[in-house]
Amino acid sequence: MPTVRNSRERVFPRPFLKWVGGKSELLAEIIGELPPGPLELYVEPFLGGGAVFLELARLGRVRRAVLGDRNPELVDTWRAVQADPLPLIAAFDAWEKDEATYYAVRALDPRDLDVVQRAARVLYLNRVGFNGLYRLNSKGGFNVPYGRHKSPPRIDRDNLLAVHRALQGVTFVEGDFDDVLAHATPGATVYCDPPYWPVSETSSFACYDGTVFRRAEQERLAATFRGLPARGVYGVLSNADVPDTQALYEGLPFRTVWCRRSINSRTDRRGHVAELVVRTGPKPRVPD
Numbered sequence: 703m704p705t706v707r708n709s710r711e712r713v714f715p716r717p718f719l720k721w722v723g724g725k726s727e728l729l730a731e732i733i734g735e736l737p738p739g740p741l742e743l744y745v746e747p748f749l750g751g752g753a754v755f756l757e758l759a760r761l762g763r764v765r766r767a768v769l770g771d772r773n774p775e776l777v778d779t780w781r782a783v784q785a786d787p788l789p790l791i792a793a794f795d796a797w798e799k800d801e802a803t804y805y806a807v808r809a810l811d812p813r814d815l816d817v818v819q820r821a822a823r824v825l826y827l828n829r830v831g832f833n834g835l836y837r838l839n840s841k842g843g844f845n846v847p848y849g850r851h852k853s854p855p856r857i858d859r860d861n862l863l864a865v866h867r868a869l870q871g872v873t874f875v876e877g878d879f880d881d882v883l884a885h886a887t888p889g890a891t892v893y894c895d896p897p898y899w900p901v902s903e904t905s906s907f908a909c910y911d912g913t914v915f916r917r918a919e920q921e922r923l924a925a926t927f928r929g930l931p932a933r934g935v936y937g938v939l940s941n942a943d944v945p946d947t948q949a950l951y952e953g954l955p956f957r958t959v960w961c962r963r964s965i966n967s968r969t970d971r972r973g974h975v976a977e978l979v980v981r982t983g984p985k986p987r988v989p990d
């Protein structure tokens with residue numbers, strides 16, 4: 703995969719979607735746990751806004767990548783950017799950024815739209831909706847209200863083009879993390895950023911795509927993660943630092959890092975939260 707450079711020294715590529723649980727805040731801590739040097743095969747099964755992959759791409763550290771997520775509209779959007787961002791930007795620009803248009807676009811059924819329109823709708827809802835969120839309710843509907851903006855939201859064309867370049871050669875998988883991780887062959891490096899440990903079984907906190915990532919899935923993920931070294935794969939995983947996750951990953955090397963949580967719209971609930979960064983074992987050395 704080519705190193706992504708830009709002449710204006712701006713930091714490209716970077717996430718083009720604002721995603722719940724986005725890892726822009728923790729890039730240094732997470733990347734510091736990965737093997738140094740170029741990664742032959744990088745696999746990320748909870749892609750979301752892809753902050754870690756895009757930073758690795760910006761640093762020219764990824765040779766091949768398999769990226770996946772269970773959210774089909776999200777994966778379609780990444781694929782559309784990979785194919786050609788220009789029609790996407792044109793479709794985004796064609797929609798007014800006012801309240802009436804927002805609710806009309808929100809009401810469109812993605813199944814009636816072609817690939818470009820569907821991806822443009824995700825970008826539009828993400829930009830124009832309140833607080834720049836993309837989250838579905840338990841019926842799979844997008845229910846974020848209109849957000850007021852000082853200036854009309856727009857797409858950063860240069861950044862989207864840089865993301866497009868960084869995605870050439872990437873394989874996308876739409877599906878469960880176990881399906882994505884099946885692509886991790888010996889020598890691969892994996893980073894897992896699952897939805898946070900649920901606050902309660904009925905909690906909607908971990909809900910991104912209309913489904914909740916429950917305790918049983920956290921346990922299934924921990925079992926897969928622990929099995930990576932036997933497959934010759936090195937992995938790093940982050941999750942909320944709570945007693946339950948500490949118990950799940952007990953015995954594996956871990957670090958606690960602090961992350962500013964800015965996603966909460968109530969400023970009194972913003973603050974620093976502890977995040978657990980776990981490794982499958984010793985960090986592989988750079989080959990001589």
Ligand SMILES: C[S@@+](CC[C@H](N)C(=O)[O-])C[C@H]1O[C@@H](n2cnc3c(N)ncnc32)[C@H](O)[C@@H]1O
Pocket residue numbers: 721722723724725726747748749750751752753754770771772773776877878879880895896897898910911915919
């Ligand atoms: C915490 S977010 C990832 C955020 C990402 N690291 C970023 O920087 O934006 C978790 C992602 O996992 C996805 N997800 C939830 N359950 C999944 C599953 N069983 N398999 C794969 N992906 C899943 C969600 O759609 C969501 O995009």
